[in-house]
Amino acid sequence: MADLHETARALVAEGKGILAADESSGTIKKRFDSIGVESTEENRRAYRDLLFTTPGAEEFISGVILYDETIRQSSADGTPFPKLLESKGIVPGIKVDLGAKPLAGSPEETVTEGLDGLRERLEEYYGLGARFTKWRAVISIGDGRPSEYAIWTNAHALGRFAALSQEAGLVPIVEPEVLMDGEHSIEESFRVTERTLRALFTELFDQRVEREGTLLKTNMVVSGYDGTDQADIDTVAELTIRCLKNTTPAAIPGVVFLSGGMSDEDATARLNAMNQREPHPWELSFSYGRALQAPALKAWGGDESNVEAAQQAYLRRAKFNGAARTGSYAPDWEREQVPA
């Protein structure tokens, strides 16, 4: 297990965090639709290539989560993506769940699938260079949701995934995402996130998952996007930390947040505010998809001649979030032309 501990700690090294580039084919199509680019295999490869070859990103990025198609693809010069990342000191990871599907008996809710055959798939991913894995469960708030049934069924699957990952020598990132969509208050987000994390860690314990070789990926505690009252940065930071302290063992090396549709500036400022409130028992870091990629995607627009501008946009967000890891980011930077 020593390697697992080391990998987990490397992923939350000071000043660094994770790039989530594991959009499934359906999700990346949505992202490409937003910039008017066709989602072909080559376009998906070219886009990921520009992110992974960004000079200097390794100063702020510790690991990248890949998708099944992406881990098998290569950079323009023929270097397989996992090899390319490894050569920069970035740990390659892989999303291994097969998506959230309607939960039998409670079809408004979902359970994440992908456990059948997972042991064999993990072995293959390890051979392809992955050293960590991710599994995302989705919990929604509203209209009597979430049920205890949905919370525990998803927590059980997360436990199965985590135990199998560690058996295969891969650090599991367990991700129960409480969605930010809805009209709920921040207090409701707190209660649901607390219930979800409590169930998760009960399952991890019961299924003999080593906490020291596991990372938690979760949502920040925020007001629902459609709520009338939007909590400020300090309230988000304080309630998120309190929720984690109530539920998350100190043995977990790090908590990496998802961005979940927050603006890229909010995602950075909120993480920064949490790290200004040190000390915490775990590292508080990022594993952002949209909040790291949105400006880069827009700058690229599918045009080869924009690759450098897109890389600068990505590097800028990576650098700002890297600073937020130590609470040293300043919102003024957003208004300045800070050289990346």
Ligand code: 13P
């Ligand atoms: P977002 O940061 O865009 O929410 O994506 C992170 C992720 O990996 C969700 O599973």
